[in-house]
Amino acid sequence: MHISIDSGRCIGAGQCALTAPAVFTQDDEGVSALLPGREDGAGSPLVREAARACPVGAIAVREA
Known part of the structure; x- marks a missing residue:
């Protein structure tokens, strides 16, 4: 799975x-970011739920 964030x-x-604290974080300015080494989604079943929870649709999840 590939995750992208439209900053x-x-x-x-x-x-x-x-929703998925093992994969996502926020930088010093509050913008969402992936934790280092989690670009592939870390196999978390919560990644798609986190993308759905984004109020502005800034997260895209695609199968690799």
Whole structure:
């Protein structure tokens, strides 16, 4: 699975980090980011839920 975050669209709501904290974090400016080494989704079943929880649709999840 491949995860991408549109940082220009992200408003820093933090729903992704709350839903899948093993994969997502927020940088110093509040923008969502992937934790280092988690670019593949880390196999977490919560990644798709985190993408759905994003209020502005800034997260895209695709099968690799």
